[in-house]
Amino acid sequence: MKQGIFFTIMIVLAVTACKKTPDFMFQAPLQNVYFDIKPEDSVVYTFAYKPDLGRDTVYLPVKLAGLRADSIRKFGVIVVDTATTARPGVHYEAFKEWYELPADSGVFKLPVILFNTDPSLQTQSVKLTVKLKPGAGLDTSVNKLIRTKVILSAKLEQPDWWTTWPLGAYSRTKHELFMIATGVTSMTKEGLDAPRNLFLTGRLNVMIADPFAWVANNPDKGYVLTQRPDGEYDFYAISNPAKKILVRKVVSSGRFYFVDENDLDIN
Template identity: 25%
Template sequence: MKKNILYLIISSLILLVSCEENTDGYYDNIARIYFPSTTDSVNFSFGDQVMTYTRHIVYMPVRKMGTPATREMKYKVSLNKERSTAIEGVHFTTLQDEYTLLVDSVNAYLPVELIRDELSEEEVIYKIVLDMKESTDFELGSKEDLQAVITFNNYLEEPAWWKEIFGKKTIKYNQGMYQQLIAYYGHPLERQYCINHFLEVQSVFKREVYDYAQANPELTRDWEFQPNIKWDFN
């Protein structure tokens, strides 16, 4: 009789565990959230964007374990201040208290808005480290996937073609001058385009960099600027 009772107790426990625990070692009736390990790091550069582009939103993927949500669910993240070098409210907008995972979904995208205004133009990398936190709707998933990193900068590297096009005329590469060309063309220039359109690029440079050159004459002292000339390259 005692053996039968013991057998029933053990069988009940095994059945209970098998119903509640999934293959990941978590209980199916507990909602858990994490950063997918394949997309937990994002990098962005303002350097090759036109100067008027001062805000950029990074969407960091977030995922719910198991089945899609049957209602809107709230999750939380916090800034890891010890590991972050970017300043909240200065280099990126203040994080919200909580974010939403929509109904019928297991995926969400955490928006983080980067701010260009106070970023150095030197080769400086800014880093935001985010930690996933428990919320009223979610407990945490695998401990290896509870942190995400965003890196960004405002550095515009000297293009390989710069000395070929301007080397004999300018003293050195200057990010501000290149930004004037990017503003005119709407995008960074490729080497082959500059080689194929050598006179055009030099002429656009003379016209578009005129104001910048007046404020920084030491950078372009060998140039003879003629900003009023209308160039036609068609």
Template identity: 25%
Template sequence: MKKLTIICGLALLGAACTKEAGLTYTEKDKIYFVYSYLYYGKVIEYDKVLFSFGKHPDDIIRDTAKIPVRVMGQQAAKDRQYHFSIDKDSTTAKEGVHYEVLNPQQTFGKGLFTDTLRVVALRSQLSSSHIKQENARLRLRMESSDDFDKGTTRGAVIDLYINNYLSEPKWWKKYEGFGLSYYHPEKWKILMQFHPSFRDENADYPMDANLVGTYISSLRSYLANIPTYDQETHARVLIDKLVP
């Protein structure tokens, strides 16, 4: 089953610097990485992106991770080029093993304030163990180019984590108090079968709290009546505990 990833409701929020009447924008535009979501009306920004193959079917061995890139400045009537580097000292992901070769020069599309850097992630050498939880980290650092200065500290560096297990969705802990209890990938798989809204690991809340309570009750009943086991330890999965 499938990504991901990551990993609360994600929203890629565009931003722009606009000209005021009578003023001329003369500074060189800046560029930076941005990854953000809306939480209780507040924009939360992260310095990392999580991409997981955990929800992919087993035959999907490559897919594309997307990292938003934003301009601090003006839109342009033509494509522009930006540069980044790979921080090898802080990177554990291996080129050609965990991700395909990246061109350090990328195109930022004309007329845009936010574009997307695409990284092709590779699955075959990633462990699917929920216990070990292997994450391959790719750290990218924005650099200056002919078209852009790199931004300030904010957004200058971003980490892409690539994994192959069902990492806990952001909304899980918000529902623990409704009886969902501890996180386990088998429990999440069942919830995804119950309703497609549960597939979005990045959602702020997949659904109304009153409605989700009904699905949690159904999950409790399912696990009590249909034996479900941890694939590594073979312990039985119940709503509130693992039974050896």
């Protein structure tokens, strides 16, 4: 009799356990996206070594914390105005309303389109701080990792090798002309490299001695000289017309000179 009662109780428990009730159904939380960048780090980008480049794109790595899905899910980006000095349309392209994490994917590269059109970037940097926002099927509750920043500039600094070779007085404009004329961004300080480095120095001297001849003889470089209303000229890359270097004539000599950021003729 006791054995029969025991089996009856077991059957009742088994049937009860098989019934699904709303109180015990597993509710999966939303999946999260976050920046795969340390909170204390910034993405630093400079146009300093690309003077002919009018725009470029950096990609911020966004990752999924959770399970992949067989459908497209969305998240957004917010610019944190209180921690941003960059201006939309001037320093960066405005973000889309939503970005899509592809199906069966746990990684996304968020494109940040940057502009090299503001002359002030040659003397100072600007900051763009962004934050992820929830979208369809994706949350952003990993608080410490949903915010990051991009530091943008186009500022050149005098390199340690500049005074090793006969390059003359340093200016950021002359440094830029050096890179345009030579196609390199640096030289060594080694004596054994003197033949190469003096050759590069000579290419710069040819350029600054006659800007018009240089433009005519180097069409592959993609630079032009256009006259301004005041009779002086602007030197710039066809690919980046917003970034200009002044070329003016000295009446006493009849020669044209590139002009640096200090309004001094470059020799």
